[in-house]
Amino acid sequence: MTLRLYNTLTKQEEPFAALDEANRRVSFYSCGPTVYDFAHIGNFRSFLNADVLRRTLELLGYEVRHVMNITDVGHMTDDAVADGSGEDKMQLAAKRLLEDKKSGKLPTDAKDIDPNDPYAVADFYTHAFLDDARSLGLRIAHEVQDAPELMPRATAYVPAMVEMIQTLMDKGHAYVADDGVVYFDVQSFEEYGKLSGNTPDRIRSGEGGRVDEATQAIKRHPADFMLWKPDPTHLMRWPSPWGEGYPGWHIECSVMAGSLLGEEIDLHSGGEDNIFPHHECEIAQSCCATGKPQFARYWFHTRFLIVEGEKMSKSKGNFFTVRDLIAKGATPAAIRLELIKTHYRSNANFTFQGLQNAQRQIERWAKLEQWLRMYQDRPLPGSLTAEGGGPLRMALPAFQEALKADLNVAGAIGVLSEAASKHAVGGDPPQGDGGATYGDELEALHTMNTVLGVLDLQREAIRGDDDERDLIEAKIAQRNAARANKDWTAADAARDELLEMGIAIKDGPEGTTWSRIVK
RNA sequence: GGCCGGGUACCCAAGUGGACUAAGGGGACGGAUUGCAAAUCCGUUAUUCAUGGGUUCGAAUCCCAUCCCGGCCUCCA
Known part of the structure; x- marks a missing residue:
């Protein structure tokens, strides 16, 4: 069976076949972040789902050329009014940066950027995005280090945009x-x-009264959208046959996808809010400019993330960036799993309970991984093998089938968990004389992880600064001394104090270890 | 008003006509372990799938109606 994907364009699940199926090559364009603020976890759910799709394609033997743009053009805060009112978003970001700088909220690496330089502001947030993306295991963010063209910046493609607009003018579409x-x-x-x-x-x-009447009177149709806005006062502006100004909000993706992937591409992804107007407009521009009947063949859209059952919003205080969560003690691996475990076409509910669940799940898999590695040369007993393979090895087809069914990640995780539970992790494992080994099981686990992508991520919370670490170590020493004296009251008090600090401890055979808990 | 997606246990979440007396994880509960905990391991935890009809030999899965939730139609992943 081949991969089946829901295609927004046809509103149904379809078998996936690449344009270049013979060479198993896939072209994939993802709408990336706007870089005038830190990306939040809702943004990342969309990017992560694109990453999971890409990894799934790779697991199925495709070679994926994945491009994700960086939108670093300022645009306006008020899109409804296309007459140029509203604030330049880059200007707004600069203002915010300046304020953060004054109040000392800014990370140290941002101290010396010039808030009046929009390119510097965009650059700062681009790097922040890439850091977050890498910590969450987005392949594209790692790949881009050797192939910068895979994450193109809109500002670098303005001349090409002007060219496409000219083509649209020439063909009577603009x-x-x-x-x-x-x-x-x-x-x-x-x-x-x-x-x-x-x-x-x-x-x-x-x-019905939603659009500005003055602008509407000028346009031939209310849905006509802007391609180029002459505006000599705009912070970021470029020359064009229609006057110095800046490009519309949709043209960049048409141009970058076209230049880097071709006039017709296999996959295009984004958040559900991109469906209209952004992607609708992209299709119109691209098809009209190229004259091809199709632009992207499959459209993949991730639904919105809600937080603790409520819409994410700054006023509700449930608006989180990746760094917010890491500051609270969450690990990148847990954040990744929590954000990918719900089917991409359902609204996902991000909860702190879920984040903890994800954390524990990953710890269990990590423990399994370590244990399998320790005994990798040992043959599996017959009681654990079927047709020559162990539980994880035998679960591989079901794992793949789940993913092939429109990316059923939760189903795939279920398959993995069920297989994993067949192993009594921790003890000295039973041994047999069959051909398959625990090492083969390890390999199967790693294969599954190529899609989930959590075992190779940071699994431990940030350890904090030296002072804090010393304090924690001191408290633990204090507690262990009390325990040695059988002074349970004092020992428990030390443990409670640590808990208060957000530190959980575990007494193991090799002494006491600690970890940060998510609060 | 138009167009989408969804409602499965205490929570998250698979399953989309028969192997479902419904995966998996968390929680809770019982047991092993522990000074007590945590972690770990073993076991228990939905005769039922928003509601009401219908189709069918058979429905969580298909159809109709109703209620509810989310999204888009305006910048947003």
Whole structure:
């Protein structure tokens, strides 16, 4: 069976076949982050799902060329009004950075950036994003170190955007309106609305006072969207035949996907909010510019993340970035698992309980991994093997089948857990004389991990600074001294104090170890 | 108003016509272990799948209706 994926374009699950199926090569474009703030866990759920898809394709033997853009163009905070009002987002970010700088909230590595330089601001958040992405195991973020073209910055493609806009003008799909802005003419593209269901007719009928009337009067159709905005006052601006200004919000992806992956690509991913208008507009621009009937063949959209049952919002205090969670003691591996374990087409509920569950799950797998490695040369007993393989080895096909069924990660995790539970981890394992070894089991575990991607991530919470570490060690020593004297009251008091600090301890055969708990 | 996705145990979450008297994880409970804990190991924990109809030999799975939740239609992953 081949991979089956839900395609937003057709609104149904379809068997996946690459354009270049003969060479098993896949082109994949993911809408990446806007870099005027730290990305939050909702953003990362979308990026991580794209990563899981990519890893699944690789497990199935595809070679994936994955491109993820970095949106570093300022744009406006108010998109509804295309007349240029609203604040430049990069300007806003600069302001915020400046304030954070004053209040000392900024990380030390950001102390000397110039908030008035939009490129520096974008650069700062780009690096922050890449750090987070790498800590969460996004393959693309590692790959980009040797192949920078895989994560293109929008600002580097402005001339190509101008070129595409010119092509659209030449072909009669775009026009310059009375306000000097270049708009895409949605009525010139029959398929407009196919992805989102928002056809020009429906958009017109649903207009109802939501759009600025002055702008609407200028456009041929309310759904016509901006391609180029002449604006000599904009922070980031470039020359163009329509005056100095900046590009529209959708054109960058059409251009970068086209230049780096080709006019027709296999996969395109993003968050569900990208479906309209962003991806709808991309399709229109790309198809009209290239003249090809298709742009991306499969559209993959991740639904929104909610936090503790509520919509994520800054006012509710449930708005988290990766660094927020790490500061609270969460590990990157746990964050990754918590964000990928719910099916991408369901709203996922991020909870701290879930984060802890994920943490424990990973610890158990890590323990299994260590134990299998320790006995890797030992043959498995017949009681554990079927058709020559151990439980994990035999679970591999079911693991793959789960992923092939529209990326059923939770199902795949279930398969892994069930197989893992067949091993009595920790003790001296039973041994047989069969051909399969514990090392083969280890290999199977690693194969599954190529998709889950958690065993190779940081599994321990940040240890804190030296002072804190010394204090923790001192408390533990204090407690162990009390225990030696059978002074249980004092021992328990020390343990409670540590707990208060967010430190949990475990007494093992090799002494006492500690770890940070997520609060 | 239009268009999507969803409602499965205390929580998270698979399963989408027969092997379901419904995976897996967490929690809770009982046991082993421990000074007591934590961690670990063993066991128990949904005759039931939002509700009401229908189709079928057979439904959590298909159809209809109702209720509820989330998203998009406006910047957002």
